[in-house]
Amino acid sequence: MLRQLPDSVQKLLLRWNDTETHLYVLGKGISLRNWVTFCAAEGALDGRRRKLREIAEVLKVSVPRASVLLKNVRNRLVGNDVGRTQLGLLRDYRCGRYSTL
Numbered sequence: 001m002l003r004q005l006p007d008s009v010q011k012l013l014l015r016w017n018d019t020e021t022h023l024y025v026l027g028k029g030i031s032l033r034n035w036v037t038f039c040a041a042e043g044a045l046d047g048r049r050r051k052l053r054e055i056a057e058v059l060k061v062s063v064p065r066a067s068v069l070l071k072n073v074r075n076r077l078v079g080n081d082v083g084r085t086q087l088g089l090l091r092d093y094r095c096g097r098y099s100t101l
Helices: 007-014 017-028 034-042 051-061 064-078 086-100
Strands: none
Touching: 007 017, 007 064, 017 051, 034 051, 034 064, 051 064
């Protein structure tokens, strides 16, 4: 299945190993391990897109877990808050409350 990524994410994939890109990705809450895995899945490393099974073998996780990791990275980069965790929602709530103090 081919997915169209926004232009901003495609620009990040072109400069996947820059320091500025790493800082941006870390600011979005994505670990560098998951970022490199996402780049491998999208073919940014060497032009060859990796399959979920290959990624799962490298990460030593199941194929469904690898799919969830990649989906989480994609959602954080695009800005979809669908994959928010309970802890992330709690932090956002507290941040809003503390800013009013």
